[in-house]
Amino acid sequence: MNRGGAGGFAWLALALLAALALELCCGPGGWPDAELLAYRLPRAALALLVGSGLACTGAVLQALSGNPLADPFVIGASSGAAVGVVAARWLGIPFTSPWIFALSIAGSYLAIALVLRIARSGARLPVQTLLLAGVTVSTLGTAGVLLYYSVRSDDATRTMLFLMGGLDEGDWRFIASAAACVAAGLVAAQLSARALDAFALGEESARHLGVDVDRFKLVFCLLAAALVGVVVAAAGLIGFVGLIVPHVARRLVGHGHRRLVPAAALAGATFLLLSDAIARNVVRGQTLSIGAITALCGGPFFLLLLRRRAGERDRLADEGPPR
Amino acid sequence: MSGATDANAPLAELERATIGRRGRALLRDVDLAVRRGEWVALLGGNGVGKTTLLATLLGDEEPLAGAARLAGRAPSSLAPRERARHVAVLPEAEPFAYDFSVAALLELGRYAHVGLLGRLGEADRAALARAVACTAIEPLLARGIQELSAGERQRVLLARALAQEPALMVLDEPTAHLDPGRQQQLLATLRVEVDRGALGVLAVLHDPNVAGRFADRLLLLGGGGVLAAGAPAEVLRPELLEAAYGVPFRALRADDGGPPWVFAAVAPVAKR
Numbered sequence: 001m002n003r004g005g006a007g008g009f010a011w012l013a014l015a016l017l018a019a020l021a022l023e024l025c026c027g028p029g030g031w032p033d034a035e036l037l038a039y040r041l042p043r044a045a046l047a048l049l050v051g052s053g054l055a056c057t058g059a060v061l062q063a064l065s066g067n068p069l070a071d072p073f074v075i076g077a078s079s080g081a082a083v084g085v086v087a088a089r090w091l092g093i094p095f096t097s098p099w100i101f102a103l104s105i106a107g108s109y110l111a112i113a114l115v116l117r118i119a120r121s122g123a124r125l126p127v128q129t130l131l132l133a134g135v136t137v138s139t140l141g142t143a144g145v146l147l148y149y150s151v152r153s154d155d156a157t158r159t160m161l162f163l164m165g166g167l168d169e170g171d172w173r174f175i176a177s178a179a180a181c182v183a184a185g186l187v188a189a190q191l192s193a194r195a196l197d198a199f200a201l202g203e204e205s206a207r208h209l210g211v212d213v214d215r216f217k218l219v220f221c222l223l224a225a226a227l228v229g230v231v232v233a234a235a236g237l238i239g240f241v242g243l244i245v246p247h248v249a250r251r252l253v254g255h256g257h258r259r260l261v262p263a264a265a266l267a268g269a270t271f272l273l274l275s276d277a278i279a280r281n282v283v284r285g286q287t288l289s290i291g292a293i294t295a296l297c298g299g300p301f302f303l304l305l306l307r308r309r310a311g312e313r314d315r316l317a318d319e320g321p322p323r
Numbered sequence: 324m325s326g327a328t329d330a331n332a333p334l335a336e337l338e339r340a341t342i343g344r345r346g347r348a349l350l351r352d353v354d355l356a357v358r359r360g361e362w363v364a365l366l367g368g369n370g371v372g373k374t375t376l377l378a379t380l381l382g383d384e385e386p387l388a389g390a391a392r393l394a395g396r397a398p399s400s401l402a403p404r405e406r407a408r409h410v411a412v413l414p415e416a417e418p419f420a421y422d423f424s425v426a427a428l429l430e431l432g433r434y435a436h437v438g439l440l441g442r443l444g445e446a447d448r449a450a451l452a453r454a455v456a457c458t459a460i461e462p463l464l465a466r467g468i469q470e471l472s473a474g475e476r477q478r479v480l481l482a483r484a485l486a487q488e489p490a491l492m493v494l495d496e497p498t499a500h501l502d503p504g505r506q507q508q509l510l511a512t513l514r515v516e517v518d519r520g521a522l523g524v525l526a527v528l529h530d531p532n533v534a535g536r537f538a539d540r541l542l543l544l545g546g547g548g549v550l551a552a553g554a555p556a557e558v559l560r561p562e563l564l565e566a567a568y569g570v571p572f573r574a575l576r577a578d579d580g581g582p583p584w585v586f587a588a589v590a591p592v593a594k595r
Contacts, residue, residue, distance in 0.1 A: 066420045194441045198431050200421050205414065209487070210407025210435030255421040258441075 008252030008259075012266040019273035020044060027280045045175050046167040047272040050235045051245070053182040053227040055268025056189050058242025059249070059260055063200040064220045065116070067130055069305060071243035072108075072228045075134035078239070079141030080111025081225075081232035082163050086148045089159050096174055101181070105229030111137050112221050165236040165291025167276055174234070181230040185223050189261045192216065196257035238272075238291045240298020245271055247305070332395060333358055334491040334523045335380045335410070340389035342376050348387055349375055351548045357491060362517050362524040364534035366558075367544030368568050373527045376544075377493055380525070382406065394490070407435035410491040411484035413477070415499050422467040425460065425479050432486030454486035458512055474505035481509060485516065492516075494526035498533075510537045535559050535582040543567050555582035 023044045029036045054072060061070040061077075072078045084107025085100060093099045119133040145163070149156040169175065189196070195216045198206035207213045231238070249263040272290070275297070279288040333356040342350040349372030357363045365373045378384040379391050382398030391398050394409045401409070411432075432454065433447045443451075455461055458478050463471065471479060477497060484492060492513065498506040514537055517524055528534040534541055535555035543551040543558050545567035551558045559582050561572035571590065574583040 068420060191439065194431070194434060197423070197427070198434060201419055201423065201428065201431070202417065205412075207403065208407060208412040208414075209431055209483075210404040212403040250421075254427075255423050256427050 008249075008263060009266070012249075012252065012263055012270070016266050016270045016273075019270045019277070020048075022277045023047065023273045026277055028285060042169065042172065042175055043167045043276060044273060045179070046169060046235060047276045048269040049175070049178050049182045050167070050231050050238060051241060051268035051270070051272030052265035053185060053231045053268070054238065054241040055245035055249070055264040055271070056186055056261055057224045057227045057231075058268075059246040059257065059264045060189055060196065060220050060224055061112075061242065062246055063196040063257060064217065064224075065119075065130055066200060066202055068247070069131065069243070069302070071240065072224065072231075073138075073237070073239040074243060074302070075115050075130065076111040076137035076141060077108045077115075077224060077228045078232055078237050079138040079145075080114075081105070081108035081229045082237055083107045083111075083141045083144045084229065085163060085233060086145050086159060089155055090148060090152070095158075095162060096171060098177065100233045101177070101230055104233040105225050107141075108229040108232070109221060109225035111141060112225055116217075116221070163232075163236045164289050165238045165294075166287070167235055167290060168287075169234060178230050178234045181226055185227040186261070186265055188219070188223050190258070192219065193257040193261060196220075196261070197255075200255065200257070236291060239295040240302060241268055241271060241294050243305075244298050244301045247301075331358060333392070334394065335525060336390075336392040337376075337380065337386070338390040338392075340379065340391055341387040342372050342379050342384075343387045344375050344378075344384055346387070349547065350544060352389075353542075353549055354552075355542060357523045357525045359490060359523045360517060360520040361540065362514065362526065362538045363540045363542065364538035365525070365527045365542050365544060366531055366534055366567065367550075371544045371567075373544060374495060377412075377495055377525070377527065381410065381412070381493065404435040407487060407489075409489060410493055411487040411489035413481055413484045413492065413494045413497045415496045419468050422469040424464070425466050425468055425471070426464045428468050428479060429454070429460075429464070429483050429486060432483035435487065450486050450488050454482040457485065457516065458482040473500045474502070474509075477501060477505070477509055478512075481512065490522055492522050492524045492526075494524065494528075496527055496529060499529065506533065513537075531559055531564060531585050535585075559583060559585050561585065 024032060024037070024040050027036070027040065032040060057077070058071045061072065061075060062068055064070070065075070081104040084104040087107065088097075088100050088103040093103070115130070115133045115137050119130040149160060195206070195211050198209050198211045199213075199216065203213055245268040246260065246264045249260055249267045252267075253259040253263040271294070275290050275293040279290045279293050282288060335355075335357045337353045337355040340353045341348050342353055353376065355363065365376065367373050375384060379386050380393060380398055382393060382401060385399065393401060393406070429451060430443070433443060433450065436447060436450075437443060455464070458481055460475075460478055460482050463475060463479060468476070468479065481497075498509060501509065510533065513524060516522055526538065528538070538555065540553060541551075541555055541558040542549060543563055550567055551560075551563045559574070561574050564572040564585060568587065571588045572585055573588050574585045577584050
């Protein structure tokens, strides 16, 4: 297991380097000169941040809920952040202001807290209710965003393009503040790795093991909200990264979070770099929405997981398990 | 383990306690003390308040009246890590969401003993090795926890609870889904630890005969309070069990000199 983990990390590092090279070297304009690099470097930096942030959030949410189908998009955190962004626009805040971050994080936190509260039944967080609550909160959030589009048609197009998901933000100061947030989130998740392990095996048993569950729940919700809020404010809605990537990372390094958190961050960065490289190169002269690329990969993957879990449930039912 | 002065102090204690949740009383006037080297079992019908009683002792519920004490203090005043070093809980078997290795699951038993970074010291490794040895789970260590059978799963969870090195072990229906063989094997492992004087046990058990053989004292709950408390032979009486469960009971003299075998007389619906 130990060696398998190390091998997994070597592969992840290699893949990340390859993806970075691809992102920097390919695209309209061909081999990069200084001017092209000035366009592609911030994109690559943002892809790194967004990918690692979303993937790490996915891993944290999957542990917190004890539920392998949790992801910032699925449980409504992204949608909450979008509402935060729209609220900021409503208040007349420009896209590059730090207040965009703050409101986006607040929206995301409210959505996560709301979903977890609705979905809980006793000490448990059943898959079905978690997904239903997530979808409901997501839909509510989307409704809010659409409402804004219809009453503020003057700003609708810009905000829509912003939320559609893209890595076009070229401002290094903006990227730096996003980087600080994402780095802080990753470090916090890494330091809480053992608590994440305990949570992943059930909140009740985590409590019996001595985990301060209430405090950690708050920490994890804040952490997830901060990462998702920053990502949405920086790059819009990019779906399913937080779902697919941790599962791939689990395959490579196992379920323990001391390895899973960094592995998910590496794999997430790789995935986003690749997605952006695809988005820029598939159709000549056009950059596709990166959110569409990740969703096209992630949607089928999600269905596959759902299908497999249903199969597992049937198998367990045959064995006559507890409950 | 600890000094002679507190060796006999109760690990967990209820004093004329009213047990309930959300202000609604379930059990009144409960007296209970568990000490090191003894096993106390709770018996009683579904919904009578056994689990709430455990929650009160663990500090997750407050007693509505009277007092609850854990390690001599109000249970809810213990910090989570502090509590986990004093008391371990073995819950009813439940499936796991992620396929951790048995070894990784086991290591979490030391959560309350290690620092932020989770580095295991010598004492931690020794505790883990002891827990593995006395539950005989060595061959399972490299396996994934999702592949375990219900019996193996409970043995691994018992090992994790023992690795916490608690003074008190609380069990809530730990053997609900085990066959009689696995059930007795699990409880016997724990009985050895109790006889060694390593810990005290407070267990909710469904089967009165199992409780009568493994526990030193029984607490029979029913009718909103304690119906009977004491040695198994005093509590395992048909009239008391009938009062607790609402069906007639019979008793047979045991050939091993222990308390009588008791069982519910089954009355088909037509005869009622």
